[in-house]
Amino acid sequence: MTETAKTVIIEEHGGPEALKLVDREVGEPGEGEIRIRHAACGLNFIDCYQRSGLYPMELPHALGMEASGTIEAVGPGVTHLAVGDRAAYAAVPPGAYAEARVMPAAQVCKLPDAISFEEGAAMMLKGLTVQYLFHRTTPLKAGDTVLFHAAAGGVGLIACQWAKSEGIRLIGTAGSEEKCQLALEHGADACINYATEDWVARVRELTDGKGVDVVMDSVGKETFEGSLDCLKPLGMMISFGNASGAVEAFNLGLLAQKGSLKVTRPTLFAHIALHEACQDMAAMLFDKVASGAVKIRIDQRFPLAEVAAAHRALEARQTTGQTILTLD
Known part of the structure; x- marks a missing residue:
């Protein structure tokens, strides 16, 4: 029996009403890939740009650029992650708004025990952005x-x-x-x-x-x-x-x-394109958070099924701090 995962996709560009929650097949990871079971997903403006068509995508396509969870399977050639590892990422291609997914492993980072899954989902894209703004630009x-x-x-x-x-x-x-x-x-x-x-x-x-x-x-x-x-x-x-x-x-x-x-x-994804650079940037971010120098403030939580409401709140500038999608 093929496993499926609830996944948010768009079939056409448009407003929040274009977001659809569907069941999608989740296969086995290939060369350089992992399968991750998400605990939480992050929400970012780039998701709205992709949904609206400001950043056009080939459709249909899943959305979401960051999440955290547990590694369920590891494909050939992946050495920095193992089954059972806690992990978090900001990465392409989009597809993080999902219960589980198969994806390239290079930009997936092992999440320290001192950082919660919710923090991990909320901090990767925004935190790595701050890292390159202050240290690489x-x-x-x-x-x-x-x-x-x-x-x-x-x-x-x-x-x-x-x-x-x-x-x-x-x-x-x-x-x-x-x-x-x-x-x-x-x-x-x-x-x-x-x-x-x-x-x-x-x-x-x-x-x-x-x-x-x-x-x-x-x-x-x-x-x-x-x-x-x-x-x-x-x-x-x-x-x-x-x-x-x-x-x-x-x-x-x-x-x-x-x-x-x-x-x-600049764009984050140019800065994290190389595996080594991404992992080094994440290590600095993890150190900032684990030391308490940077605290990840999560002010809004929406269930995955309410992703349209989350997009509306973000675009109306009604949010502060971080916003995540929960997977209960």
Whole structure:
């Protein structure tokens, strides 16, 4: 009898109503693959981009980029994982919204006993994103100043704590006083309510007119130009998301006019493409969490069957911290 697992798929791009829960066959792992039984799944904006068609996919396709669980079977050539291991991952191809799946093993990481399955599901994509933002994109050192948009979101709360643990000053932005307070409680040096303040002017005020060394911006279209105005000369703009829409084309000469600025548009999956790099990045993330320097705050839990409601909450910016899908 072939085993099946409840899996969330889309058959066409669209809104949350396009998400369907179906039974799918789960086979045996082949060369370089594992089969994992999930305990929890993470929820990320990239899932919404793939569902909507902003990031087109060949359809039908399963969704979800991160999860945690127990290794059930190991294919030939896999040496870093064994049956029974606790594991977590952020990886392609999508398919994490499922009770179980077969997938490539290279980006699946052994999860330390000190970290729960729920934390593991909530932290991998966002935590590895923070790791590459602070350690693999541009040199950062204690005393530098970073502007971080959406500081009370899933990536943001990890970034606030990460910055504090390394002596980096983080100025956050968020859309309400409550969210600003949350960012401050997690280590932000200051947080600007963009709903009530001119955040560009406030950043300049907080930096004595000098600007920040680096902007980390996952909001995209709404904040891009203002973010450039917050940078000091030779500063780095890291645009790593599109929550408000894709950044529009702009005149490259603006970078010269505003102080020989630098701009990059990285993705996590380019950084973790090599097995060794992924495992090293995960080891640093696990150390941060196990030591208590970074705490994974899970504020929303939805059963797998209620994934559409989870997407609606995320897109309406009604969430803080991490959101997971539970598999009871």
